[in-house]
Amino acid sequence: MRIRFLALIAVALAGAAGAFALVWRPAMPAQAEAQSFDPALIAKGRELAAVGNCIACHTVPGGEAFAGGLAIPTPFGTIHSTNITPDRETGIGVWSLAAFTRSMREGVDRAGNHLYPAFPYDHYRLVSHADNEALYAYLMTRTPVRQDALPNDLVFPLGFRPLIAGWKLLFLEPAGFMPDPAKSDEWNRGAYLAEGLGHCGGCHTPRNGLGAQIADQHFDGGEAEGWHAYAINANSPAPIPWDRDALAFYLRHGWHEVHGVSRGPMAEVTGNLGGLPDSDIEAIAVYVADVMGEPSPERRQQAERLREEVGGPERTGGDADTLAVPPDVAGMPGAALYAAACATCHESGRPLPYGGLDFRLSTAVNADNPQNIVTVTLFGLPPADGEASSVMPGFAGALDDRQVADVLAYMRARFSSGTAWPDVAEMTRRTRSGEHKVVVRPSDGIERAPLNVGVEVGP
Ligand code: HEC
Ligand code: HEC
Ligand code: HEC
Structure with a gap:
């Protein structure tokens, strides 16, 4: 940890000495007048804000939409999102379009302060004018x-915003999206949405000691709100490989019959993508499926076998199912707990999204990182207010x-071919006590922003 801070300071000093111009950003004039906007533009902005998931970070669950205040845990301490409603004193009501665009592309607020990259402008920089x-x-x-x-509440000296300029010098790439002429328009549209506003890599790409995404580990698995965001590249741990159709269905509906329900921060993402036209969802699916690549012939065969097994007769009767468990696994201490606490729902045959997934299909059981299964086991999936979930x-x-x-050791042994997880009891203790913070959300997205199309808000 210490080395990171020293490195940061060094970076900042280099930045400060070498490039004062980079650190200092001018304030932008306040927007004096009330503005009016074309309703079609507002409607388009609503869709884009959903792709960008702005509401998730800028709203405390149950609080006023976009008013900020959500505590975002990071390895460097807690950062609070800010008020992006058009309130003229505490929000962004006096921001001009130019000031807003600068914040999205360069991570600088209207007054000229550098913003923390917890605001994912390292992705939003790709958003077109x-x-x-x-959005504005x-x-x-x-x-x-x-x-x-x-x-x-950040560790010293990161409360000092000019340090962020050093970070940007190292890690922030220039603004604007460069289409790949070798790929289809649909692929490029998907890349624009997924890499830009959708900021999939903001959660799914691992970060280095300075909190920047590691470029050559694109989509290789990262962290968000205390959850593990699984690899969504060739290293995806899903027992049945994802393909374009499965991705499109999951992103559209928030669940898929052989992949389960989207949970935690991902539930927010799929909830918000619900408002996008099918063509955009398809485009994201085309792009992400291409990043994942074709599964190897072995993986494909394994998946075929698994599909047959899961659809096969031993799944329908409880007795036959118990017979299929090898004796050394059946004798594990978690077996009885599993049968009493979990099997009732997860072996009931009740279809998703309301039934529990057959664990042989579960990424959570098959992944090397057990954080999400610990989280789900402890805190469950809370119901969404007044909505089916x-x-x-x-x-x-x-x-x-x-x-x-x-229970989890038993499930791992019975339902996956992976090696036993180490230290699950300790991980459970840390998660239960809040030492490891996780944000638990219903698997349905929180309340959507009120539409208000056509309403003009003045000073
Ligand atoms: C992953 C969480 C996250 C998401 C998603 C997110 N933001 Fe933010 N945003 C933040 C945080 C945290 C800050 C405060 C950063 C700081 O204080 O340096 C912030 C700051 C801002 C600011 C600067 C406001 C000010 O008063 O300085 C603007 C503008 C903004 N966000 C707009 C957006 C828009 C538009 C979207 C959606 C396209 C969005 N944000 C999505 C976390 C997020
Ligand atoms: C705010 C963080 C966040 C963002 C942004 C995000 N994801 Fe996720 N995603 C997660 C987390 C966390 C999980 C694992 C949740 C769980 O336990 O199911 C996940 C799960 C997934 C899964 C399921 C993987 C599996 O094998 O079960 C897919 C597919 C996925 N995300 C695709 C995407 C795509 C595509 C985008 C961009 C449009 C995206 N995600 C953006 C956090 C995020
Ligand atoms: C009352 C019904 C019920 C019980 C009891 C139950 N679950 Fe679930 N569980 C669900 C539902 C519904 C889902 C969401 C669908 C899905 O993704 O499996 C779910 C999801 C999960 C997931 C995510 C699976 C995936 O990869 O998509 C895990 C892991 C999980 N449960 C573990 C457990 C464990 C461990 C137990 C026992 C300690 C348990 N559940 C007991 C209903 C239940």
């Missing part, structure tokens, strides 16, 4: 909310750390 204009129109026509920003009870009150570890 036309799309920024629509949408945000400027939301209900203004008076709410001051909360102070951040996939629900699972949490077992934090019923199972102690050892019992959770036993």
Whole structure:
């Protein structure tokens, strides 16, 4: 940890000494007048804001839309999102389009302060001017909310914003999207959305010690809100490889019959993508499927076998199923707990999204990182307010750390060919106590932004 800070300081000093011009950014004049916007532009901005998932980070669950204040845990401390409603004092009401565009492309606020890359401008820099204009129109026509920003709680000396300029010098690439002429228009549209506003890599790409995404490990698995965001490249741990159709279905509906329900931060993403036209969802699926690549013949064969097994007769009757478990696995301490606490839903044959997935298909059980399965077992999937959603009870009150570890060890042995997970009891303890912070969300996205199309908001 210490080395990281020293490195950061060194970077900052280099940045400060070598490039004062880079550190210093001018303030931009306040927007004096009330503005009016074309309703079609506002509607387009609403769609784009959904792709960018702006509401998820800028809204405290249950709080006022876009008013900020969400605590975002990072390895460097907690950063609070800010108020991006058009309130003129505490929000961005006096920001001009130029100031807004600069923040999206360069991570600088209207006053000229550098913003933390917890605001994913390292992705949003790709957003076109036309799309920024629509986003601006949408945000400027939301209900203004008076709410001051909360102070951040960052490790010393990262509270000092000019340091961010050094970070940008190293890691922030120039603004604007460069299409790949060798690929189809659909692929390029998908790349533009996924790499830019969709910022899939913001969660799915691992980061280095300075919090920047590692370019040559694109989509290789990362972290978000205390969850593990699985690899979505050739290293995807999904037992049945994802393909374009499965991705499109999952991104559109938030679940897929052989991949399960999207959870945690991903539930927000799929919830928000729900408003996009099919053509854009398809484009993202085309792009991501291409990044994943064709599965190897072996992987394909394995998946075929698994499909047959899962669809096969031993899944329908409880007795036959028990017979299929090898005796050394059946004798594990978690077996009885599993049968009592989990099998009722996960072997009921009730179809998704309301039934539980057959664990042989589960990425959570097959992945090397057990964080998400620990989280789901402890806290379950909470119901969405007044809406249908996939629900699972949490077992934090019923199972102690050892019992959770036993159940998960049993599931790992029975339903995957992976090696045993180490230290699950300790991970369970840290997750339960909040030492490892996770944000638990219903698998349905939180409340959507009110549309308000055509409403003009003045000072
Ligand atoms: C992953 C979380 C996250 C997402 C997603 C996100 N933001 Fe932010 N945003 C932040 C954080 C955190 C800050 C505050 C950064 C700081 O204080 O340096 C911020 C700051 C901003 C600011 C600067 C506001 C100010 O007063 O300085 C703007 C403008 C903004 N975001 C717009 C957006 C838009 C538009 C979207 C969607 C396209 C979006 N954000 C999506 C986390 C996020
Ligand atoms: C805010 C963080 C975040 C963003 C942004 C995000 N994801 Fe995810 N994603 C996650 C997390 C966390 C999971 C694992 C959740 C779970 O346990 O199911 C996940 C799961 C997935 C899965 C399921 C993987 C599997 O094998 O089960 C796919 C596919 C996926 N994401 C694709 C995408 C795509 C495509 C985008 C961009 C449009 C995207 N994600 C953006 C956090 C994110
Ligand atoms: C009351 C029904 C119910 C019970 C009991 C239950 N679950 Fe679930 N579980 C669900 C539903 C519904 C889902 C969402 C669909 C899905 O993705 O499997 C789910 C999802 C999951 C997932 C994500 C699977 C994936 O990869 O998509 C895991 C892991 C999980 N449950 C573990 C457990 C464990 C461990 C137990 C026992 C300690 C348990 N569940 C008990 C209903 C239940």
